[in-house]
Amino acid sequence: MKTYFDTQVEKLYEKANEVITIYLSTNHKDENSQVNIPEDFKKEFFSLVDKVNLSLMEDKDNFYGYFLFQTSREIRFDISSPTAINFKETRYVIYFNPIIFLTLNINQMATTIKHEILHVISMHLIRSKEFKDRYSSLAINMAMDVVVNEYLDYLPPYATTLEWVNLNYSLKLLPYESFEYYVEKLQTAIALLESAKDAPADDLNKVDNDTDGKIEMDYNPEKTHDLWEESSDIDKKTFKEFTEKFIDNSQKGNIPNYLESIISSIKSNENELPWNLYLNRLMGTVESSKKKTITRRNRRQPDRLDLRGELRSHKAKIAVALDISGSISDEEFKQSIKEVLNIVKNYNHEIIIIECDDKIRRVYTVKSASDVKNRINIRGRTKFTPVFEYANANKLNLLVYFTDGKGETELLTMPRGYKILWVISGRGDTLSLKEPYGAVKKLSSIEMKDDTLELNDVVRDGFSMNNQQGTFF
Structure with a gap:
C-alpha cells in the first residue's frame, strides 16, 4: 500500500523528468545553457528532503540529521549519484540529483545522505587529492566508497560495496581496512582488467547518456566525487577546523561506536599517518x-x-x-x-x-x-x-x-x-x-594490525575504527 511519502516521490519524479525533457528539447545544442529548475519544484523537493532528515533525527544516528541542518542544499542534474557534497566558503553544500535520488525509498535516501557526511568526517575530500597522480579516479572513488559503505545499512542496489568489488574484480579484500589498502588493491585489479579486455580502465564503468554533461541519468562510480573539485581552496588546517565545528554542532546525544572513533581521530593531534x-x-x-x-x-x-x-x-x-x-x-x-x-x-x-x-x-x-x-x-x-x-x-x-x-x-x-x-x-x-x-x-x-580479523571486531557499532585513525591527512 502506497504511503503519502511514496505518492509525493512519484509526483516529484514525474516533474523532474518534465524539467529534463524541456531542457533537452529546447537547449540541448547550446553549450552555455543551464537546466532551468522551477522554484515550486525546488520547494516541493526540499520539503521531501526535510522529511528524510526528520527520519534521521528520530533515528539513533541523529548526528547525521544535525549535520545536514548546517549544510546548504542545491539541486544539480549533472551529478552521477543521488547525492554529492563539497565545501564552499565557510560551509558544506549537499547536492541532489532528483532523477537518481527519487528512485530510492526513504531509508536509502537517508543512507545516501549519511554516505556523504561520512566522506566529510573521514577527511576524504582532502585525502583523495594526495592520490590523484598515482591512481585512477575510478580506483580512488571506489576505495573511499567501500570504506564508508561498510558502516551503512539500506544501501542503494548499485552502491559500491566490499562484496561488489570482490565479485566484479575477482578480489578477496578484507572488511574495515583503510582507504590506502583498498585503493592500491583496486588499482591493480583495474589495471589487470584493462589489460585483459584491451580497454581503457576508466571506461569500464562509464555510461554514455549523450546529454552534454548537463544531465546525468545513471549512477557512475568514476564520477561520484567530481564536485569535490569545485570546493573552496583552503589549507588542511582550516579545512579540519571547519569540519570539527560542524561535528561539534552535530553531537546532541549518543552516537554509534564507529562514529565516535572517526570523530576521535579527527580531533586528535595525530594529523598524519603513523x-x-x-x-x-x-x-x-x-x-x-x-x-x-x-x-x-x-x-x-x-x-x-x-x-x-x-x-x-x-x-x-x-x-x-x-x-x-x-x-x-x-x-x-x-x-x-x-x-x-x-x-x-x-x-x-x-x-x-x-x-x-x-x-x-x-x-x-x-x-x-x-x-x-x-x-x-x-x-x-x-x-x-x-x-x-x-x-x-x-x-x-x-x-x-x-x-x-x-x-x-x-x-x-x-x-x-x-x-x-x-x-x-x-x-x-x-x-x-x-x-x-x-x-x-x-x-x-602503535600496535600493528594483524592480517587476520577477530570475529568480535566485525560487528556493527562494535568495530573500532582504529585502523582508520591517523589516515585522514
Missing part, C-alpha cells in the same frame, strides 16, 4: 625487479602465447639506519624492526641494518627479528651524510632512518633514486635538516 602505516604505504611504491615466467601470460598481449609474462622477484634493497648516538632504546628499536619486518614480509625484499653516528659503524642483513643484533655501545655525535653516501653507492630502493633528529642542517651528499622515511625517536621532536628529501614521522607505540 610511521609504520606510512611505511606500509611506501612499500606499495617501491620498485622491485621483474623476471620472465611461462606460467603467466603477457599482460599487454595475452593472446600471444609465445610471449612470456612477468613476476616480481621482490629483491629491492631496503636499509634501516639506526642512529646509535640517539635516545632510542634497544627495546624500542627491536620492536620497530619487528614492525618493519612484518610490513615487508609479503615483499621478501633484502633488509639491511646500518648502525651509525658520525660514521657507519656496522652493516648487516636480517631476515627475521632473531637476526637483529644488540647495537654497538658507541655514542658519537650524529652525522647523516655517511648513510646517504652508502645508500647512493649501494643503489637502495628505500631508506628508513631512526634518529633523534639532531644532526647536520644540510646533507653533503644528495640522495639519488630512492625513497626516504625519517622516524624521529626518543626525546627528539624535529629533524635538523632543512631539506629532509622524504617524509618525517614521530616514533610512537
Whole structure:
C-alpha cells in the first residue's frame, strides 16, 4: 500500500523528468545553457528532503540529521549519484540529483545522505587529492566508497560495496581496512582488467547518456566525487577546523561506536599517518625487479602465447639506519624492526641494518627479528651524510632512518633514486635538516594490525575504527 511519502516521490519524479525533457528539447545544442529548475519544484523537493532528515533525527544516528541542518542544499542534474557534497566558503553544500535520488525509498535516501557526511568526517575530500597522480579516479572513488559503505545499512542496489568489488574484480579484500589498502588493491585489479579486455580502465564503468554533461541519468562510480573539485581552496588546517565545528554542532546525544572513533581521530593531534602505516604505504611504491615466467601470460598481449609474462622477484634493497648516538632504546628499536619486518614480509625484499653516528659503524642483513643484533655501545655525535653516501653507492630502493633528529642542517651528499622515511625517536621532536628529501614521522607505540580479523571486531557499532585513525591527512 502506497504511503503519502511514496505518492509525493512519484509526483516529484514525474516533474523532474518534465524539467529534463524541456531542457533537452529546447537547449540541448547550446553549450552555455543551464537546466532551468522551477522554484515550486525546488520547494516541493526540499520539503521531501526535510522529511528524510526528520527520519534521521528520530533515528539513533541523529548526528547525521544535525549535520545536514548546517549544510546548504542545491539541486544539480549533472551529478552521477543521488547525492554529492563539497565545501564552499565557510560551509558544506549537499547536492541532489532528483532523477537518481527519487528512485530510492526513504531509508536509502537517508543512507545516501549519511554516505556523504561520512566522506566529510573521514577527511576524504582532502585525502583523495594526495592520490590523484598515482591512481585512477575510478580506483580512488571506489576505495573511499567501500570504506564508508561498510558502516551503512539500506544501501542503494548499485552502491559500491566490499562484496561488489570482490565479485566484479575477482578480489578477496578484507572488511574495515583503510582507504590506502583498498585503493592500491583496486588499482591493480583495474589495471589487470584493462589489460585483459584491451580497454581503457576508466571506461569500464562509464555510461554514455549523450546529454552534454548537463544531465546525468545513471549512477557512475568514476564520477561520484567530481564536485569535490569545485570546493573552496583552503589549507588542511582550516579545512579540519571547519569540519570539527560542524561535528561539534552535530553531537546532541549518543552516537554509534564507529562514529565516535572517526570523530576521535579527527580531533586528535595525530594529523598524519603513523610511521609504520606510512611505511606500509611506501612499500606499495617501491620498485622491485621483474623476471620472465611461462606460467603467466603477457599482460599487454595475452593472446600471444609465445610471449612470456612477468613476476616480481621482490629483491629491492631496503636499509634501516639506526642512529646509535640517539635516545632510542634497544627495546624500542627491536620492536620497530619487528614492525618493519612484518610490513615487508609479503615483499621478501633484502633488509639491511646500518648502525651509525658520525660514521657507519656496522652493516648487516636480517631476515627475521632473531637476526637483529644488540647495537654497538658507541655514542658519537650524529652525522647523516655517511648513510646517504652508502645508500647512493649501494643503489637502495628505500631508506628508513631512526634518529633523534639532531644532526647536520644540510646533507653533503644528495640522495639519488630512492625513497626516504625519517622516524624521529626518543626525546627528539624535529629533524635538523632543512631539506629532509622524504617524509618525517614521530616514533610512537602503535600496535600493528594483524592480517587476520577477530570475529568480535566485525560487528556493527562494535568495530573500532582504529585502523582508520591517523589516515585522514
